[in-house]
Amino acid sequence: MKIIISGGGTGGHIYPALTIMRTIEEKYPDTSFLYVGTHKGLEADIIPKENIPFATVDIQGFKRSLSPANFVRAGLAAVGVAKAMNVVRKFKPDAVIGTGGYVCGPVLMAASMLGIPTLIQEQNVVPGITNKILAKFVTRIAAGTPEAEKHFPAGKVICTGNPIRKAVLTATREEGAKAFGFDPAKKTVLISGGSRGARSINNAMVDVLVEAAKQREVQYLHVTGKMDYEDIIGHLAEKGVNLAETPNIKVEPYLYNMPQAMAMADLVVYRAGATGLAELTARGIPAILIPYPYAAENHQEHNARALEAAGAAKVILNRELKSDILQITLQELLADDAKLASMAAASKSLGKPQAAEDIAQMVIDMTQGRKTK
Template sequence: MKIIVSGGGTGGHIYPAVTIIRTIQEKHPDARFLYVGTQKGLEADIIPKENLPFATVDIQGFERHLTPANILRAGKALVGVAKAARIVRSFRPDVVVGTGGYVCGPVLMAASLMRIPTLIQEQNVVPGITNKILSGFVSRIAAGTEEAKRHFPADKVVFTGNPIRSEVMTARREDGARSYGFDPSKKTVLISGGSRGARSINRAMIDVLVQAADHPEVQYLHVTGSLEYDDVMNRLKQAGLDLEQTPHIKVRPYLYDMPQAMAMTDLAVFRAGATGLAELTARGIPAILIPYPYAAENHQEHNARALEQAGAARMILNRELTSARLCAVLTELLSEDDKLVAMAKASREMGRPQAAGDIADLVLALAGRK
């Protein structure tokens, strides 16, 4: 059985794709894969490290108005579509899977026109333009949220949830706390703006951490992102915070084992990317969400609002984020156990830890090999 998987641009498209691939491999060790992405996206770095065969298509998204850059991109798109068709024709897959990003467009379109079964996995509450277009051509759509279903043809879409790494569910609180020198019996807050960090969250956290220094009953793990780390450390120093004297506060540029950190977390401060939210809800972690305001179709705000309406999270819009606002919400939730317990229950009810297996079964069914 041969499967093409395509997804590019951001980790939110790439890591779900890798999770789906690994889950299919567990069910069918003989399956062969080809990952199709772009040379400039994160996938060009991530996929070869995963030891997966990798092919590239040169394509970019279009701006929303006519520009000289769009004319050049249109020319590249035509060449990209032709190359995508050659890749599909040469590999002869039994099924093609797309997890988002512009590169999925030509790959899945070519497969559809060749009558090859196709599936797209939509992570967000509001789908991007590529998946909206592809929904008219593909065989099946695996929706990451119930809310997303209304954007797709009812006879094609299935609510599966978003795929998460198996380590998310197997990581243990005690192990996570031990790895950071924390006390597993104390409440722990995890702050992360994603792999590249979020400047607005990092700046708001400076005063929060300064105030937290006098309250060792709550532990903080703040992940700044590699590019933001030095700036955050300098600002904390200028604010008079000596991290060597506050072992209950840790600041890191990046986490190589996020599942272990999540295992010890009682409250998270996050952006609202679909993959991060899938992992939080799978573990039932309450959250304060600050959506990235420039995400396509404003999908992060829609993602965050869905969790807030379910009672699993509080949302603070990026333009409304201040240290005082963030500190007030943190103080409220950390001091009222009933609220935190209710949010955790609501979060867990939204979680779909089995999503990767369900999506893998859909893919295998399309390939006729379930």
């Protein structure tokens, strides 16, 4: 079996793609894969390190307002479809999967035009424009949330949940604490703005960490993203925080072992990307969510509000985020064990740890249906 998978831009599109690939591979070890992304996206760094064949189709998303730039991008999109057509024809896949990002558009469109079974995996509560367009052409749609189903043709869509790495489920609290030099008996907060970081969260956390350095009952692991790391370290030093002498605080630019970090977390401060939330709910971790305000269709706030409505999270909008507000919210939750336990149970009830298995089976069913025709 031969599969093309496409997803680009952020880890939220790439890691689900890798999880689906690994799950298919477990069922059919002889499967050949080709990953199609862009040369500028994070996939250009991650996928070659995974020893997966990688091809690029470069495309830019359209602006939401009328703009002359959209005419240029429309031309690039047409070129992208033509290049994607060549990639698909050369590889001759049995199915093509898209997990998000603009690059999925030309790749899945080309495959659909060639009569190859296609599947899009929609991670968010509100789909972006690319997947709304593709929904008319693809064979099947795997929705990450029940709320997303209403945006797609009923005969094509199934709510599977979002795929998560197996390591997210198997990592233990003790392993996580050991990996980061923390005490597994102490409450631990994980802070991450996603694979690229989040400046507003990073800046708000500086004063929180200054106070944490004085009180040490709670442990903090703050993942800043590579862009802001040096600045945050510098701001902490200016405020008198010597991290070498503060064992309850760790600041990292990026984590390659995020499953271990989540395994020891009693509470997280996160953006509201769909993949991150899928991992949190699979483990049942309470969250303070600060949605990225410029996400397409404002999908991160919709994602966050769904968890808040279920009792699994507290939401602070980015425009309202300040150190004192974040500090108060953290203190209130960390001081209330019953509240944390209730949020954890609500989070766990939303999790779909079998999502990758279900999506992999959808893909396999599509390819078998094609072979029997």
